[in-house]
């Protein structure tokens with residue numbers, strides 16, 4: 059059984075996220091200029107581009123960390139130009155970060171448990187008043203977290219403080235924390251950065267399994283072109299805050315503008 063208790067299979071569906079004419083500036087720095095693209099349900103879409111192209115800024119706009127000066131994000135039919143990260147989380151959007159953002163002194167299990175926070179109905183006062191209710195909820199959350207730990211094959215390190223884990227496993231725990239929120243849209247910011255080949259292969263497998271088994275739509279930023287071309291349904295290319303291309307991997311690989319700006323050498327062969 060999957061961590062969400064269901065097996066949705068892998069069918070690309072309707073447009074679930076529409077990025078429409080987004081422009082974002084920081085003072086005089088234009089991070090994004092008129093960016094538009096769509097993401098379909100169950101799709102794996104990669105955002106690539108040189109350093110400073112605007113990739114992380116794009117994820118931060120999607121999940122409400124940054125508020126663009128122009129443009130609209132439409133998620134599951136709801137249009138918005140401003141949304142706070144906790145609202146995005148409640149709507150089913152979760153993300154991981156370029157630099158691991160875990161509580162280093164806490165165990166892997168407790169870190170993953172923090173991913174359930176937005177789903178906890180009873181607050182601390184309700185828990186004090188209705189002890190039984192809070193306890194029941196806590197048990198259900200723990201069961202879910204245990205299923206994620208199983209799924210990510212990290213049983214042996216569940217009690218280990220995250221700061222003591224090797225980098226690749228910390229990244230896996232961070233994925234676990236994002237999955238704990240049962241996201242429908244998962245944003246991954248360089249999930250394989252700094253990993254060795256074996257760790258990358260493991261992470262690729264987990265990303266594909268999450269997408270396949272839970273039907274989670276995934277938008278990821280990645281610099282490893284082998285990985286991007288292998289696992290993506292489509293690729294968006296950014297350069298200096300502008301969109302250069304949005305296409306299937308083979309077409310992106312053969313796109314001369316993309317080759318000139320980013321890939322450097324043709325991967326079309």
Ligand SMILES: Nc1ncnc2c1ncn2[C@@H]1O[C@H](COP(=O)(O)OP(=O)(O)OP(=O)(O)O)[C@@H](O)[C@H]1O
Pocket residue numbers: 084087088089107108109110111112113114115116156
């Ligand atoms: N909070 C911020 N304040 C000021 N400028 C910012 C901020 N965040 C991003 N920028 C600027 O916006 C531009 C795009 O940055 P962004 O981090 O989105 O690029 P990126 O493609 O993710 O780069 P990298 O691959 O190096 O992570 C850069 O010029 C960056 O310096």
